[in-house]
Amino acid sequence: MTRMRLTTKPETEQPLPDIDMSTHLGELPLVNPILTASGCAAAGRELDQFFDITTIGGIVTKSVMQNPRSGRPTPRMAETPSGMLNSIGLQGPGVDSFIERDLAWLHERGATTVVSIAGGSVEEFAKVAGKLRMATGVSGIEVNISCPNVESRGEVFACDPVAAAEVVSAVRRSTTPGVPVFVKLSPDVTDIVSVAHAVVEAGADGLSMINTTLGMVINTDTMRPALAGITGGLSGPAIRPMAVRCVWQVHQAMPEVPILGMGGIRTGLDALEFILAGASAVSIGTVIFHDPSSPARIRDELARAVAERGFASLNDAIGYAHREPDIELEPQGPAFVEFDEALEDSESSADL
Amino acid sequence: MAVQVKGEVLDIRRIGSYFNLSMVAPGIAEHARPGHFVALNVGGDSSSLLLRRAFSIYRTEQRGVYGGTVDIVFSIAGPGTAWLADRQRHDPIDIVGPLGRPFVLPAEPVPCVLIGGGYGAAPLFTLAEKLRERGCRVDFVLGASTEDRLFGALEGKRMSQSIAITTEDGSLGERGRVTDVLPRIIERSDSAVLYACGPMGMLQAVAKTAERYGIHSQCAVEESMACGVGVCMTCVMPVIGDDGQTRMVRSCVEGPVFRGDRVRWSEVGTVPDDTIGSIAWTQATNDSLFAASAPVAVEEDLPVDGEDAFVEASDADDEGSAS
Ligand SMILES: Cc1cc2nc3c(=O)[nH]c(=O)nc-3n(C[C@H](O)[C@H](O)[C@H](O)COP(=O)(O)OP(=O)(O)OC[C@H]3O[C@@H](n4cnc5c(N)ncnc54)[C@H](O)[C@@H]3O)c2cc1C
Ligand SMILES: Cc1cc2nc3c(=O)[nH]c(=O)nc-3n(C[C@H](O)[C@H](O)[C@H](O)COP(=O)(O)O)c2cc1C
Ligand code: FES
Numbered sequence: 205m206t207r208m209r210l211t212t213k214p215e216t217e218q219p220l221p222d223i224d225m226s227t228h229l230g231e232l233p234l235v236n237p238i239l240t241a242s243g244c245a246a247a248g249r250e251l252d253q254f255f256d257i258t259t260i261g262g263i264v265t266k267s268v269m270q271n272p273r274s275g276r277p278t279p280r281m282a283e284t285p286s287g288m289l290n291s292i293g294l295q296g297p298g299v300d301s302f303i304e305r306d307l308a309w310l311h312e313r314g315a316t317t318v319v320s321i322a323g324g325s326v327e328e329f330a331k332v333a334g335k336l337r338m339a340t341g342v343s344g345i346e347v348n349i350s351c352p353n354v355e356s357r358g359e360v361f362a363c364d365p366v367a368a369a370e371v372v373s374a375v376r377r378s379t380t381p382g383v384p385v386f387v388k389l390s391p392d393v394t395d396i397v398s399v400a401h402a403v404v405e406a407g408a409d410g411l412s413m414i415n416t417t418l419g420m421v422i423n424t425d426t427m428r429p430a431l432a433g434i435t436g437g438l439s440g441p442a443i444r445p446m447a448v449r450c451v452w453q454v455h456q457a458m459p460e461v462p463i464l465g466m467g468g469i470r471t472g473l474d475a476l477e478f479i480l481a482g483a484s485a486v487s488i489g490t491v492i493f494h495d496p497s498s499p500a501r502i503r504d505e506l507a508r509a510v511a512e513r514g515f516a517s518l519n520d521a522i523g524y525a526h527r528e529p530d531i532e533l534e535p536q537g538p539a540f541v542e543f544d545e546a547l548e549d550s551e552s553s554a555d556l
Numbered sequence: 557m558a559v560q561v562k563g564e565v566l567d568i569r570r571i572g573s574y575f576n577l578s579m580v581a582p583g584i585a586e587h588a589r590p591g592h593f594v595a596l597n598v599g600g601d602s603s604s605l606l607l608r609r610a611f612s613i614y615r616t617e618q619r620g621v622y623g624g625t626v627d628i629v630f631s632i633a634g635p636g637t638a639w640l641a642d643r644q645r646h647d648p649i650d651i652v653g654p655l656g657r658p659f660v661l662p663a664e665p666v667p668c669v670l671i672g673g674g675y676g677a678a679p680l681f682t683l684a685e686k687l688r689e690r691g692c693r694v695d696f697v698l699g700a701s702t703e704d705r706l707f708g709a710l711e712g713k714r715m716s717q718s719i720a721i722t723t724e725d726g727s728l729g730e731r732g733r734v735t736d737v738l739p740r741i742i743e744r745s746d747s748a749v750l751y752a753c754g755p756m757g758m759l760q761a762v763a764k765t766a767e768r769y770g771i772h773s774q775c776a777v778e779e780s781m782a783c784g785v786g787v788c789m790t791c792v793m794p795v796i797g798d799d800g801q802t803r804m805v806r807s808c809v810e811g812p813v814f815r816g817d818r819v820r821w822s823e824v825g826t827v828p829d830d831t832i833g834s835i836a837w838t839q840a841t842n843d844s845l846f847a848a849s850a851p852v853a854v855e856e857d858l859p860v861d862g863e864d865a866f867v868e869a870s871d872a873d874d875e876g877s878a879s
Binding site for chain 1: 559597604605606607650652783784785786787788789790791792793803804809825831833834837838
């Protein structure tokens with residue numbers, strides 16, 4: 205009976221390193237670089253059961269539109285290798301109800317809230333942003349431009365730099381100065397850097413990337429598309445290399461523009477890849493479905509990973525993979541080895 | 557309130573074509589009510605099967621050296637359940653639960669029929685216990701396609717006034733479906749409530765039968781779920797609220813147990829035109845409505861069923877002490 209390794213939550217955890225993990229998204233300071241991804245955390249309330257949502261950098265809420273939306277029919281998802289396909293269709297309560305219930309709750313709870321907004325027209329984006337300007341508790345805006353433009357036969361804003369820029373300048377104008385406006389880019393474009401340039405010129409304070417990439421699954425039993433919406437957005441670890449590539453390219457082209465990186469982050473090391481590629485912070489999405497407490501876990505794993513590599517702070521790690529190749533930093537340098545030994549020591553003494 | 561625990565396999569046994577998996581799951585057993593479910597990770601820490609698998613709670617045990625244990629009953633449907641079937645005693649398992657809204661219990665000791673299709677019988681035995689504690693008469697109807705897919709016949713017999721069994725091939729009990737024998741049992745026992753868990757088609761038929769007899773039905777549904785905890789919006793169904801309006805509601809948090817007369821069964825898999833927020837609804841509702849009226853609640857806080865005869869199998873007591 206005593207052999208039973210009853211492993212309730214707090215496993216024998218190593219102490220957290222004392223390292224400055226604070227960061228910024230534009231003018232918005234964050235206690236650490238871990239946020240949730242839009243559409244993967246609703247408005248934080250459900251996840252607060254699994255970890256204290258005020259202990260991560262922030263909650264990015266599900267994209268909200270002007271009016272209530274019922275979304276698409278089901279099936280809305282299909283599991284894929286290391287990922288999933290979704291076609292939710294932006295189901296949501298509409299901005300008024302969102303402000304009254306969700307935002308108010310987040311504010312009272314003391315969470316840092318980045319509100320994701322969506323629209324079918326430039327006007328709708330501006331209206332939603334305008335409503336949020338009047339509300340309390342909005343720390344930042346993320347503009348989801350991966351939605352169809354009803355005025356342009358449903359072409360997605362993210363794939364049309366001109367329309368995307370119009371959305372961004374309208375939102376920027378409707379948003380309190382000082383509240384950063386981040387624009388979320390789609391990877392489904394030929395040249396993500398040119399879209400990034402267009403939206404930054406239009407007033408974006410930073411970029412979130414990436415949104416899901418379009419995919420499709422056919423059910424071999426019914427021999428029809430698996431999703432009612434036929435195509436869906438692919439997310440999860442399956443898209444991580446694509447996401448890291450996007451962050452890398454955009455950071456290389458515009459190193460001064462802050463990036464909120466995401467796409468398949470499952471562990472602290474995955475998050476570190478994005479940071480090294482140039483992201484100032486990261487969002488955890490699909491992996492929340494696998495592990496609802498993952499944002500807190502990844503926060504701690506990342507802190508350890510950054511410290512183990514000898515960085516004095518998170519800030520020093522941002523974009524570090526872009527450094528000149530000839531910098532001699534002795535990759536297995538003394539700091540690294542020493543820390544490792546210290547850890548071993550503390551472990552063995554804990555065992556006694 | 558749900559928790560995520562690193563549990564451990566206590567035992568796994570075959571029962572007919574099903575597996576009964578017992579897990580040490582401290583913190584879940586204590587709060588589980590009949591109709592709650594758990595969501596399990598499958599495939600190990602670096603699994604490419606990312607999404608949790610949902611299973612009704614069959615049984616919980618709170619005593620003993622292990623802390624709380626939770627049992628589920630499942631059949632192999634694909635790679636996730638195949639992986640679960642391969643577990644050995646002491647294997648770790650990541651469990652989230654208890655999830656969803658449980659069955660609502662009648663305040664009065666009224667006769668109830670519990671109807672299970674295949675592994676859908678699993679959550680009904682703890683329910684039967686609770687109902688009997690309240691003095692309710694319990695009759696069981698269990699059905700499956702074949703005998704080896706029938707679950708819990710002996711247990712059902714032990715816990716009930718009567719049990720009827722149907723199989724589609726006639727290998728055990730009566731040949732046919734549960735709803736073929738259901739009217740007979742309702743009439744005989746003067747039932748006031750039907751509780752059902754099983755395939756959607758069966759639930760729809762049960763809900764219809766209840767309506768025909770003017771009695772209540774509580775149906776536990778099974779929709780495809782990505783998160784199981786209410787954050788992803790994949791598991792929605794068209795359900796009518798207390799205000800008579802249809803909304804696409806999340807079956808993982810507002811279900812899996814719904815009042816049978818509230819689910820728009822034949823429209824599951826669609827967004828009916830009169831659903832709040834549908835394209836047709838939005839077109840029909842002019843902008844002034846949004847300017848003038850109070851915002852419409854889409855998610856959450858679907859008012860809990862209001863009948864006087866019903867009390868929720870509530871967590872109120874635990875929640876009170878927790879906060
Ligand atoms: C609330 C609830 C309670 C359930 N209770 C039980 C139970 O007590 N016993 C039991 O055997 N099964 C139960 N199921 C169904 C069970 O979740 C699926 O059989 C299981 O997810 C299949 O996983 P797989 O990898 O073996 O199959 P695959 O078909 O490969 O799964 C692929 C994906 O589809 C989803 N999926 C497949 N079938 C179902 C299904 N029937 N319902 C929901 N999602 C599905 C999986 O979660 C996964 O994401 C329940 C489902 C729900 C939603
Ligand atoms: C179910 C689901 C719903 C999503 N909804 C939104 C949304 O409303 N707005 C948005 O900008 N992105 C949405 N996304 C995209 C995620 O925010 C994220 O950009 C993407 O999934 C990649 O990150 P991940 O691989 O970590 O999930 C959604 C993703 C999923 C899986
Ligand atoms: S399964 Fe994610 S909201 Fe229900």
